Amino acid sequence: MKIFSQAPTNIAVIKYWGKNPKFEDYHIPTKSSLSFSVLDFYTKTYLDFKPGNGTIFLELNNKKINPNSEEFLYIKNFFEKLSTLIKEIKNYDYSIKTENNFPTAAGFASSASGFAALAVAIAKVFELSEPKIFEKYFNSEQKISSIARLGSGSAARSVPSAGGCVLWSKPKQDLTTQDLNKIFFCSDAKTLFPPNHWEDLRIFYIQLEKKEKKIKSRSGMKQSVSSCPIYSNWVDYEENILLPSIIKAIEKKDFENFAKSTIKASNGLHAIMYYTFPRIRYLTDKSEQIIELVLDINSKSTKLAYSFDAGPNPVLFTLKDYQEEILDALSSVVNKKDIFITKPGAGAFAKVI
Amino acid sequence: MKIFSQAPTNIAVIKYWGKNPKFEDYHIPTKSSLSFSVLDFYTKTYLDFKPGNGTIFLELNNKKINPNSEEFLYIKNFFEKLSTLIKEIKNYDYSIKTENNFPTAAGFASSASGFAALAVAIAKVFELSEPKIFEKYFNSEQKISSIARLGSGSAARSVPSAGGCVLWSKPKQDLTTQDLNKIFFCSDAKTLFPPNHWEDLRIFYIQLEKKEKKIKSRSGMKQSVSSCPIYSNWVDYEENILLPSIIKAIEKKDFENFAKSTIKASNGLHAIMYYTFPRIRYLTDKSEQIIELVLDINSKSTKLAYSFDAGPNPVLFTLKDYQEEILDALSSVVNKKDIFITKPGAGAFAKVI
Known part of the structure; x- marks a missing residue:
């Protein structure tokens, strides 16, 4: 049977940078993060599955991916991880054809949209084929968000179908468990405000550099957690002060405070990296x-x-009324063709085709 | 009578960035700092004094300074501040001719050497003219270091006559006093290791930019204290972890750990600024x-x-053995004529001429 799924990238205003080191593989964030799912950048995935033993075929942007390549191993590890709890994952073979409508690995968060699209597609597999397994592991968007998280942390935020402004919450209490079920589902994302809450918000992606980044987020954030002397203080500030204040600004559509908090959060992240x-x-x-x-x-x-x-490319937020003026101002620094304008959009979905 | 004094600039490896806001004018640092007094960059000051009422004449680098100019007001405010505790300061008129053997206000810490040279000269005035006042306020290098601090915080570190590696300590206890004597003398600097302790250490000043910096340290550090969300955590880390570790590295002449800690301290400062x-x-x-x-x-x-x-110009530390190799490597990025090589040197002195 064949499934089509689609998931947007998302841009975080309160960032994800660092995992609980006790559960490194399970991408349990040290703090909550807040993002917008975007309308115009997304991954489309075609998933063909049939009874089997977990064999994977992968095509990315119309190119067959070699089983030894990094991209393939990312996907394979994801399926392996899922199968430690959900052993029925291995009841099928999967042919995955996936494509991004934007440049991969150039700061557009392709792993977020990619794993979100894959997670909703896998959920659909079990909805169609094994309702009991579906009921147990996939029967809510928040569960599917958790599943996506295991592929790439920020993918959790691309799942909620309403999209818009999405909060990915850190676990409610400290995790010290060996219970895989708890580890899987301890941290997920949900929509706080749908895309139409703030109709006038505009998001500019600016592609200053097209090449891949030097340091992968995964190893970078691990370094920060272990070596930045004030990492935990930053976490506390973001969780307890900055996050509530930016949620309030978004709720009130208070652009000035939204902008200040967004800038502070970006500066803070890069200060921690520095x-x-x-x-x-x-x-x-x-x-x-x-x-x-x-x-x-x-x-x-x-x-x-x-x-x-975690890259050189800026994302700017502005309001519809300022759009043309901002475009003009940017033209002194960046080519217009490298500016992509979008706005908050819906989240992920999957359907049988 | 005429006094000649000389004081070196100093380069901090553990930085001074932020004052206790309750005593803004008195430059009481939120944390301790550690520096090297340098051999080859210094201020020479000629101080002519005669009985009077505190009138000041100022010449800087052979140019008469207008009483309304910023430089003049810096000096005038310093004398005014001193006179709030030491009213005898106003018993004299002062003709100050001062010159730096390096570019002023381009990141060579001219206010440090300038106020240190002035402080030791003023101490000499009272040693010669009013021994009782001298005994009360100027009879130790640490007191004179405190006096210099009131002109410019980092000047405290340029005073100790042995120079070399100098520790400027934050106050031993929290200050809540109205007692000017305590406020003046609560925080001073002293030599930890003389210049010959680490004979092979070399210091490269690299002048990438010659113009003055955009944001004065005074206002910049005030902004950091009041708005950087993790400022106090940085202070704690520097005071309790990084400072002891770098002192140990210097004590053992352990260049690797010295370099790591110095780089961490520089990154930390600029992260806080960011x-x-x-x-x-x-x-x-x-x-x-x-x-x-x-x-x-x-x-x-x-x-x-x-x-x-607080500027764009790097200071590099290396060892004598690497000096030529480093100079060669730097030549790809910077002109040789903009690299000034020095090493730790003595501190301030004053004498009658």
Whole structure:
């Protein structure tokens, strides 16, 4: 049977950077994060499955992926991990054809949309074939969000079907368990505000660099957790002060405070990276130029927020009314063809085709 | 009578960034700092004094300074501050001719050497003219270090006559006093290791930019104290972990650990600045290039430490044996004429001429 699924990328305003080291493989975040699922950048996945023993065939962006390649191993490890709890995963062979409508591995969070699309597709497999297993492990978006998390942490946020502004919560209590069921489902994401809550919000992706980043997020965040001397203080501040304040700003559609908090969160993340040993610097000279431009524009009136993930490419937030003016201002630093404008959109879905 | 004094600049490896806001004017640091007084960069001051009412004449680098100019007001405020406790300061008129043997206000810490040279000269005034006042306020290097601190915090570290590696300690206990005598003398610097303790240490000043910095340290550090969410955590880490570890490395002449701690301290300072709101960024693209070069060289074997103050110009530490190799490596990024090589040297002195 064949399933089609689709999931958006998401851009976090409160970032995910660091896992509980006791459960490294299970991507349990040290703190909560908050993102927007975006309308125009997504992964489409075609999943063909049949009874089998867990064999995987993978095609990414119309190219067959070699079983020894890194991309293949990511997917394979994900299935292996799932099968430690859900052994029925191995009851099938999977042919996965997946494609992104945006450049892979250039800061557009392709692993987020990719694993979200895969997770909802797998859920559909069991909904169709093994209702008891579905009931046990996949019968809510939050469970599927947890499943996606095991592929790539930030994929958890791309799952909730309403999309929009999504909160991925850290576990409610400290985890010290050996219970795989608890470890799997301790941390998931849900929509706080649907895409139409803030109709005027606009999101600019700016592609300053097209090449892959030097340091993978996975190893980078591990370094930060273990070596940044004030990592845990940053976690406390983000969890207890910055996150509630930005949720409030979004709730009220208070752009000024939203922008301030978003900028603070981005600066904080990159300060933590800078204070990691050895230090991590994702921002390039070009990134800094964009920051200066944003601060310069905002010095008159707050019209922009910037946010940098683990890469050099900025994502800017603005309002519809400022869109043209911002585009003009950006043209001094960046080519218009490298600016992609979108807005909050829906989350993931899967259907039989 | 005429006094000549001389004081070196100093380069901190554990930085001073932030004052106790309750005593803003008195430059009481939130944490201790550690520096090297350097051999080749210093301020020479000629102080002519005669009975009077506190009138000041100021010449800086052979140029008469206008009484309304910023430089003049710095000096005037310093005398005013001193006179709140030591009213005899106003018993004299002062003609101050001062010159730096290095570019002023380009990251060579001219206020440190300048106020240190002035403080030891003023001490000499009272030693010669009013022994009772001298006994009360100037009869130890640590007291004179405190006096220099009131002009510019980091000047405290340029005073101890032995120079070398100098520790400027934060107050031993929390200050809540109104007692000016306590406020003046609560925090001073002393030599931990004289210059000849580590004969092979070399210090490279690299002048990437000659112009003055955009944000003065005074306002920058005030912003950090009030707005960086993890400022106090950084203070705790530096005071309790990093400072003892770097002192130990210097004691043992353990260059590898010295370099690691020095780099951590520099990264930490700039992370705190980056996480200040609005953010402060002193490092330029050129600065980052130097950092990359240092990390690249160290990836084979630790031969360098970098340290950035509140400005773009790096100071590198290395050992005599590596000096030529490092100079060659730097030539790809920076002109040789902009590299100034020195080593730890003595502190301040004053004499009658």
